[in-house]
Amino acid sequence: MIRLPRLPRPVLRGAGTLTATAILAFALLIAVTGALTTRHAINSSFAEQMQIERAQLTLERMLKIQLDEQNYVRAYVITRDPSDLDSYRAVTAQFEGEHDALAAILQREHLADALGALEDYEMAHRDWHTEVADRMLQRPGAAVRELEKRGKMLIESQSSAARFIEQRLEGRNQEVLASTQSQIDNTLYQRMIWLVLFGLIAILLNGWRSRLTSALEDERLTTQTLQRAFRSEHVPLPNCRIGSAYGAASSHLAVGGDVFDVHRLSDRLGLVIIADVSGKGVDAAVLTAFIKFTIRGIALRRRDPGFILQEFNRAFPRTVGNPYLFVSMFVGILDTWTLRLDYASAGHDIAFVRRGKDVEQLAVTGPVLGVMEEPFDVKTLYLEDGDMLVLSTDGLTEARDSDGNFLEASGAMKWIAEEGTDPALLANRLIERARARSNNTMRDDVAVLAIGVQRASAIPPKRGSETGSTGSSVEAIADV
């Protein structure tokens, strides 16, 4: 029993492509999400940094106001110039606004200790106004030393608080910077990890895909090698010109089980076979060899096409062990002297005889092989000089045009009628036309075998039309 290895199916390749696409999409999603998250985080950090910077500037302006106030008060005490008094009041008016702005920022940044220092600062500043500045401005000459001492104390309090706020803002700024850097670093590390991960997955997938492609390529090569090995090289037969052609399907996955064979049984008798195994790939290709040699073996025992098919039909399912496989086959035995053709057809209706410009389709004489055990009728046909037997597989009649319509037997007969009398040329032309009809995308293999008869000697053929007889009772052709 033939047990054939199971190779990866195309569906696995489809699954691999789908997985690769899904992983790629996931990688892109992560990349985009990561980029957006990082952008948002960095924007937030920058906004916070800007806010801290604004707070630092505000504090600087407050310190400058404080310094200006002291200077204007001292200047007024010395010069009694009213413009100094106006300037003092102008800068004093700005203090409140700056204080509120800074307090708001410190609150937003949750710097409670700095906020407390700001309150101390504001209180010392207010005390300085009431206890020092206002008194010096009202009585410029009185108790200057004492007021200066008090002023010194209050200004030190303010400076101390201001320095603290400054330090806290700077600290906060450093925290934000560190946080930003940390986010960038984390994002970078995450990207690197994802990159490495996806890279590894891609490498693994690529390796898997390569292995799969390699396996498929091996299968294709094996199939082609087998087909080359087992496809019939027709041997010369007397009074016959034989042509054959084989058109492979566009997809290597569709390599089929088409086989034909012309085998010389004796000096005058030739065995003609064409068969099509259901299914594709190595299984079908291997079966072609089985068919060829089995038929030859049976034909050597008895030259009866009906018997040959019957015997083969008995052996085929038991040998193959696959109930879903079947074979359509045409078997003919041609007497090359008399041009008598006895044939039997197991469901193989793509068999024609061309007589001049007329083309006849040869009848099917039994069911396809591998389905049921039944006797096969044998029909006899007498060919005449110039006639041509044309056999093909269903790749020809199932050649689709752009609308998806099959060529059918009628189309094939028309093509055969249109071609010349050279069998080799006719076989090749049929393949070319089938390929052209399918727009160079043939779905199935096509095998064509054409046998033109032309007797060199003047042995008169026995005239007669096609005659039928029952397979078991048919008289076998006597071998001479």
Added chain:
Amino acid sequence: MSRIVLLAALLFCLGLAFASAAQQKCLAQRGMHITLFGGVDDPDVLVWDSRDRLVSYGAGSTDTRRFLLPHAMLNRPGTQALVQSCIGGIVHQKFSMDADDAIGVLIMSGKYRGRYGWVTSSDIRGKGIPEAAEPW
């Protein structure tokens, strides 16, 4: 017993060594001539009549400071002084993590010439004293 005495002596020596090291950390050395300067914002310097008041003033609130103020002498910037003693890192400012030294000085010029008092290390300048954060 003799071991205990030996251990105690050792610990005493270590204590002295640490105390000496701490002393060495002090910004000013006894006998050093210095100039008083409070900083660019307000260069006047308060000189306190006792070390404790200096320490209390540094860490105290505004009210505390106001209460202590009669015990301080306000000296003009540039007042000369002579270092009498220095105690490192005992003046903690209210809003600062760092501590200043307490420096006992003899005022050598100005209104309070001849008076003794205490200042913080941030209020002095002089040869051998590192520049303060704030310039002249």
